[in-house]
Amino acid sequence: MAKTLNLPLIGAKRHGPPSAARTFGHLTGQRWLALVAAAFALAQLVLVRPGMGLGWDETVYVSQVSRQAPAAFFSAPRARGVPLLVAPIASWSSSTTLLRIYLALLSGLALFLALRVWRGLFPVRVLAMAGALFATLWVTVFYGPQAMPNYWVAMGALACVGCFLRAQADRSDRAALWGVGPSTALMAWMRPTDAVWVTLPLLVVAVAVRRWRRPRLLLALVAGLAAGAGEWVVEAYVSYGGLGQRLADASRIQGGLGWNIAVGDQLRSLDGRTLCRPCTGAMPDPVVMVWWFALPLLAAAGIVVAVKARRAASTLLPLACASTAGFPYLFMIGYAAPRFLLPVYALLAIPVADALVHLVTTPSGVWRPVAATLVALGLVGHLAVQYAVLAGSVRRTTVSHRGWANTAAELHRLGVLPPCLLTGRQAVPIAFYAGCSSVETSGHNANVTPAGIVRAGQRMPVAALTTSGGRPPAYARDWEPHVIGNLRVYVAPGAGGRAA
Secondary structure, eight states: OOOOOOOOOTTOOOOSSOOHHHHHHHHHHHHHHHHHHHHHHHHHHHHSOTTSOOOHHHHHHHHTTOSSSOOOOOOTTOOSHHHHHHHHHHTTOOOHHHHHHHHHHHHHHHHHHHHHTTBTTBOHHHHHHHHHHHHTSHHHHHHTTSSOSHHHHHHHHHHHHHHHHHHHHOTTOHHHHHHHHHHHHHHHHHOHHHHHHHHHHHHHHHHHOGGGOOHHHHHHHHHHHHHHHHHHHHHHHHHSSSHHHHHHHHHHHTTOOSSBOOHHHHHHGGGSOSOBSSOOSOOOOHHHHHHHHHHHHHHHHHHHHHHHTTOOHHHHHHHHHHHHHHHHHHHBOSSBOGGGGHHHHHHHHHHHHHHHHHHHHSOOTTHHHHHHHHHHHHHHHHHHHHHHHHHHHHHHHHHHHHHHHHHHHHHHHTTOOSSOEEEETTHHHHHHHHTOEEEOSSSTTOOOOHHHHHHHTTTSOEEEEEETTOOOOGGGTTSEEEEETTEEEEEOTTHHHHHO
16 A cells, blocks of 8 residues: 555644654645646746737736736726736836746746645645646646736635635634635635635535634635725726626626526637637537546545545535536626636646545555556546647637737837827737727727727827728728738828828
């Protein structure tokens, strides 16, 4: 039998000073978790290419703190967590490469800290396996170094549930109790509504289950939600007409939240599409989807393993939080993006890893090498599929971002130089690359009138962007037309024309 670390079950208390063996085991466990986190950070730097350029949503977040371009319109669903996260780099440097390296290293550190919270609830080998499973998903590697909120919600969720379980099991564990608030705040800081869905089971058991009622633990959850979402709520009243109006606007922008089965949409997005809206077309190859269907089966096996190991709570609670976190994105929204389910994958990783480790280590005699071989072959095939999908997604995304940069360079050649203003198709990312402001007269980002655009054209370069076969807006019919790639650009004759 392979030797395993003798870690206490949930609820067990430690007595006496730590022994040399326990200290050595603790250091060894830390090393495994650190190795997984370091490999994850390295994979991002090697496979996602730090110079890939910023995506559409990234330009919105980064522009809030960057000197490269004026702040883009900040729509109702967005929160200020990502701008604050990237501010240490973006506030003084326009280097996308430097920002990617910073986020890759930070995401690796976050994974290490989130996994470390679970020590004492599961054996270290289970935690290392869980980290490896989550960190090798193409969507995790792809979004780890990006200025997007979903990975950070996942890390906050993983840390929050782990701290909650530890604080519930051992009332003397002050570190766990103090960890609940900041990890909850991290989620709410990034996406307030996601934080509510993730913590819903924690709030329910903290109120409804008598033996789990701990006022300080409930207070930590509520305080974390309030601290993280406080700015979003205040901003709702200052800039969006109130909290109810902001929630309504957020729902409208997302297509109207309501009963809508989006499981098929999520399946279609597994082939590397970063946004599936509208989500049409054929399903991916079955080999791309098989891991997604294996998740619930392995999670169910993890429940059986946990019950036998007398740590059912440490498995059932993350599964409950994963279910509520995924519910709105599987059953309440009319489109899909694979990043939406990152918190679900992070929470499922631990029970799934527990089941896999059990399959490899429990059988005796001739069955153990058979089980180990089957699991190893399955993981190798899974890894090959994930990185094939990742390579395709990185390639397509790089081409798209390079097209925006080329369009910005052509606009500069035409005399559309900062300070300047763009409107129309793909104006948000192109404006960031060009150093311009972006405005719209209609749609979710409407923040100006046609007359306002015409007036702006009298004092600065202004351009309206349409598809190559599209018609210009009424106010731009007399503007000078140009073709840049697959776009038709109409440059105002005022300041822009003189500059050209």
